[in-house]
Amino acid sequence: MNFHKAPLSLSLLALSSAALIACGGGDDSTTSPTDTSSSSSTAGVACDYASSSFNSSPSVNATATATWTCSSTARSLVANGLPDHAVGSFPNVDNPNTITVQSIAASVTLAPTATSVVTPRVGPMDKPGVALNGIFFDPGTAGTCNDSGTCQQGGQAVGNWSLEALGQTAFKWGTDTSNAHVQPDGKYHYHGIPEGLVTKLSIPAFNNVPASSPHWRCWPPARCGSLKECCRLLEAAA
Helix, strand or coil: CCEEECCCCCCCCCCCCCCCCCCCCCCCCCCCCCCCEEECCCCCCCCCCEEEEEECCCCCCEEEEEEEEECCCEEEEEECCCCCCCCCCCCECCECCCCCCCCEEEEEECCCEEECCCCCCCCCCCCCEECCCCCEECCCCCCEECCCCCEECCCCCCCCEEECCCCCCCCCCCCCCCCEEECCCCCEEECCCCHHHHHHCCHHHHHHCCCCCHHHCCCCHHHCCCHHHHHHHHHHHC
16 A cells, blocks of 8 residues: 655656656655755747647547746746547546546746755645646545555545555455546546556657667655655656
């Protein structure tokens, strides 16, 4: 069973500069004795990406749109929250929610700063990342556990441990093959590697890493040691 102390400290593997802009390590600490930081500009990276494609999956049956633009200081996204790849059946027995159009708007600095201090990104308004297609990464759940191992899927918290949707068998959240499911408000979101997006973007062409390579499969991290190791392997393959 996978669970970790709330608040969660999360790091995301960069699928490439085309899918996520940054690549983080697997350190679970939330503080560091010394904060060393450095800044790097991402100007010119995926600043003119725009996608509009009809998704014929029965659970979507609509056009998914996402547009990225850059100003001199910021990278901005406008999307309708619909996935642009095949999805599972929603609602389903373990997830009773229907995918609906969303109003997605986000903006981040064009020059992100790498820091030795890990900042938790949790909660309904503080997602740890967003994919190129405008779908958020939202790995947390309402499931909780206490120190004795008693867990529940939702409702009143039973302890200070947060239960993950993936990598455990105690509860099911109805995720599809892209490690995603739907929130009660209709928002489709990823809990792990978005396999459908990886395939659609032909990401393996990036750095000449084939689709079958475990270097692209860093969830769970044990598949290649750690998220940092996966990033190192990708850099070595460049």
